[in-house]
Structures are given as C-alpha cells and as structure tokens.
Amino acid sequence: MEIQRADSFIHANACNKLQVIAEQVRFLQGQAEKILLETKRNKDLHHIACNFVKVPGNIYHLYQRPSGQKYFGMLSPREWQTPHEYLGSFRLEQDESWTPIEHIAEKDNQLKLLDKVLEHSDGISAFSSIQNVDMEM
Secondary structure (H helix, E strand, O other): OHHHHHHHHHHHHHHHHHHHHHHHHHHHHHHHHHHHHHHHHHHHHHOOEOOOOOOOOOEEEEEEOOOOOEEEEOOOOOOOOOOOEEEEEEEEOOOOOEEEHHHHHHHHHHHHHHHHHHHOOOHHHHHHHHHHHHHHO
C-alpha cells in the first residue's frame, strides 16, 4: 500500500513538472510566432516604395494608390489631403525594425526598462525583474 502511494505521488509530481515544461514550450512557440510575424512585417515594410532616405527614430506613414502600389510618406493624413488610402504609421527603430504607431509607447517603456538594466551594476537582478513583468503581459 505504501509503495503504491509513493508511486502515485511520484507520478503526480512528474506530471506537474511536465505541465510546467509544456506551458513553457507553448509560451516559447508563441514568442517564435511573434518574432516571425514581426520579421515578415519588417521585411515587407523595407520593400515599400520610398522617395526619401529613411532615418531611424522618425515616423513614416503608409499609403496605397488605387493601383495597389504602397508607398511611405512623411506627412500624416492630418497634414495633407490625399486621395490614397492610409494604411498606418510606423516608427523606424535604431535596429531597422518598424514599430506600429499604436505600439510606440509600449516600445518606449520596454527600452527605458532595458536602459535601466544597462545603467545598474547589478544588471542581472534587474533583468530578472523585467522578465517577470514581460511574462505577465
């Protein structure tokens, strides 16, 4: 009886540990999917027609002509009357990635947290607290 109880406990313990690993795998799969989608978006946006030199840190506005051709402009839809469809605005980041305008505040907050990590001499413990915040999101 005692051996069966011990076996049952060991089995339950192993299942609990495997559940944690399965959750981590699902989380990592989600992160990988997010990275692949961001990579595709960044690549697609870098192939959009543009008649000026794009500078990291600036926001650019994406439009589409009736022909279907997409292009970047420096002026927002509020700054000029365009017959072309407005598709969104994006900030070009220092690493050449693109951030949709609706995610800029979130991106800036993440960068501020990372700057704090780099400023502290005990960056490892500061980084641990950031990881905990990211996992809650």
